[in-house]
Amino acid sequence: MSALPKHHWTEAEYLEFERTSESRHEYYRGEIFDMAGAKEAHIIIAANGVTSLNLQLRDHPCRVYQSDLRVQVSEIGFYSYPDIAVICGESQYADDKRDMIVNPILIVEVLSPSTENDDRGEKFRHYRNLESLQEYLLIAQNSHHIERYLRQETGDWLLTDRTGLDKTLDLPSIKCTLALAEVYRKVIFEDNLTK
Amino acid sequence: MAAQPRHVWTEAEYLEFERSNDRKHEYFAGNVYAMTGASQDHNRVAGSTFASLYAQLRNRPCDLFSDNMRVKVQGDGLYTYPDLSIVCGKPQLEDTKFDTLLNPALIIEVLSPSTENYDRGEKFRLYRQIDSLQEYLLIAQDTPRIERYLRQPNHEWLLTEVSGLAATLELPSIQCTLALADVYEKVTFEDMERT
Numbered sequence: 387m388s389a390l391p392k393h394h395w396t397e398a399e400y401l402e403f404e405r406t407s408e409s410r411h412e413y414y415r416g417e418i419f420d421m422a423g424a425k426e427a428h429i430i431i432a433a434n435g436v437t438s439l440n441l442q443l444r445d446h447p448c449r450v451y452q453s454d455l456r457v458q459v460s461e462i463g464f465y466s467y468p469d470i471a472v473i474c475g476e477s478q479y480a481d482d483k484r485d486m487i488v489n490p491i492l493i494v495e496v497l498s499p500s501t502e503n504d505d506r507g508e509k510f511r512h513y514r515n516l517e518s519l520q521e522y523l524l525i526a527q528n529s530h531h532i533e534r535y536l537r538q539e540t541g542d543w544l545l546t547d548r549t550g551l552d553k554t555l556d557l558p559s560i561k562c563t564l565a566l567a568e569v570y571r572k573v574i575f576e577d578n579l580t581k
Numbered sequence: 582m583a584a585q586p587r588h589v590w591t592e593a594e595y596l597e598f599e600r601s602n603d604r605k606h607e608y609f610a611g612n613v614y615a616m617t618g619a620s621q622d623h624n625r626v627a628g629s630t631f632a633s634l635y636a637q638l639r640n641r642p643c644d645l646f647s648d649n650m651r652v653k654v655q656g657d658g659l660y661t662y663p664d665l666s667i668v669c670g671k672p673q674l675e676d677t678k679f680d681t682l683l684n685p686a687l688i689i690e691v692l693s694p695s696t697e698n699y700d701r702g703e704k705f706r707l708y709r710q711i712d713s714l715q716e717y718l719l720i721a722q723d724t725p726r727i728e729r730y731l732r733q734p735n736h737e738w739l740l741t742e743v744s745g746l747a748a749t750l751e752l753p754s755i756q757c758t759l760a761l762a763d764v765y766e767k768v769t770f771e772d773m774e775r776t
Binding site: 497 | 739
């Protein structure tokens with residue numbers, strides 16, 4: 387993501403701009419960020435994740451959204467497009483345009499070198515403010531590795547991770563299971579040098 | 582950190598190089614990385630944290646090390662210098678040089694823009710392989726906030742976050758308490774986010 391050069395945007399200005407824009411931008415505290423295109427591995431991983439979850443949620447009142455769904459993280463002026471979001475039950479919208487949801491139960495981000503820092507740090511901290519959010523998944527795109535943060539009753543988050551194609555990961559919030567072999571099906575790592 | 586252009590280093594070569602070198606370098610999987618200097622606030626936060634914990638650990642059989650103590654993660658071959666590392670009981674060292682610690686109970690990193698991603702991601706993933714490690718702290722330097730990861734059964738980690746200068750954080754692994762007012766005593770925050 388790179389910041390667009392402009393003055394301090396209000397949320398209303400951002401939304402007006404975004405609703406007429408052909409490309410997507412995220413908004414955070416007065417700044418607008420162009421969403422960069424993703425690498426092939428990133429796209430395939432996200433699609434595999436959506437496929438696996440959709441198949442398992444077919445007969446449940448939960449819906450899986452790809453990265454076109456805008457999420458409003460209220461109170462702090464932050465709008466984002468998660469790689470995958472899941473909503474169970476009725477969608478709750480930020481306003482009557484019904485194009486911004488506020489109640490995901492699960493958010494998944496596929497890690498990219500350019501966004502990993504935000505996904506682990508700043509962005510995750512804001513997602514934690516979403517009362518509906520129960521689980522947050524980070525999927526590596528350069529190794530077979532998934533990290534899951536699960537909300538606890540105390541407000542803490544439990545980190546569990548799985549490494550290797552023979553592993554599976556339960557997602558208690560939506561009663562699904564992700565097999566890493568499915569998530570990484572047809573994925574070719576671009577670079578194994580992670581440092 | 583910048584890579585030194587050379588062949589794949591063995592651990593023995595790295596240690597020999599490092600022990601005869603004035604500057605500090607990290608080692609990971611055959612590569613050697615020069616460590617960069619830290620900002621004033623980074624030093625202030627690390628120093629204040631050291632002082633607070635040192636005072637609490639004075640009469641207990643615990644050793645507190647600053648970033649001059651090298652810590653080794655066995656297996657994946659990482660040598661690094663955490664901002665603080667603490668051992669209770671007998672320190673285990675790699676060899677008779679007494680400069681490479683194997684069994685920290687607690688590791689603390691003060692976050693910097695250039696290393697935050699590494700501290701949250703890959704480095705934490707490697708630290709999790711240290712059997713003795715019970716707690717991992719990430720301390721922000723630009724706002725009063727600490728994230729604590731506490732080891733749970735089954736290789737899981739519980740994330741707890743505290744923020745604001747009035748907050749305190751328990752460190753169960755060493756039975757200490759950190760007051761954020763102490764940690765940030767010498768820091769002046771530019772934006773007054775002190776809530």
